[in-house]
Amino acid sequence: MNLKEKIVHESLKLFSLKGFLSTSIHEILEATGSSKGGFYNHFSSKEDLFFKVLDEARIIWRERNLSGLDELKRPPDKIKALLNNYKDRYLKDADNFPGGCVFITLITELNDQRPHLSKEIEKGFIGLKKMINRILDQAVESGDLGKDVNTDTVTEILFNGMMGASLSYGVNKSKTDLDKAINALIEYFENL
DSSP: HHHHHHHHHHHHHHHHOOOSTTOOHHHHHHHTTHHHHHHHHOOOSHHHEEEEEEHHHHHHHHHHHHHTTTOSHHHHHHHHHHHHHHIIIIIIOOOOOOOHHHHHHHHHHHHHHOOHHHHHHHHHHHHHHHHHHHHHHHHHHTTOOOOEEEOHHHHHHHHHHHHHHHHHHHHOOOOHHHHHHHHHHHHHTTOO
């Protein structure tokens, strides 16, 4: 791992734990063993670093959450796999996200303070909702869900349940509570 990658990786961890605004350049330098010159040789500003960290977090999110979905034929199996991946492969990833979901930490912190950065994170949330809705629509079309299922409503329930589980896990780090929350969403979905 070169210095630029190390700064991004360590900043991702710090942002997950403390947020963007509460993480100082000094803390980043300390975590990476770098100097200010080393930092500014790779990043024009802390905000420039933010976008690189966001890119890295998105890559990890996709790798962890979408793993195996393409191999599944039935849309309901994709929803359940997404929820399980989110719980087991993403949220419990303390190596990359010791504070829990970095997107939740950042959007909560930045919404009022730096709305232009918050909007960047919101794009991912919008994309996730669209993906869930698209899979649910496929489930209705394939007959795996009844025609009377309102996929917009189910999307909101699943998405907001995922966000709530993330927030709760970020606060209490209880894997048991996280399992209960995501398993409740899966049970809700299976009973549609």
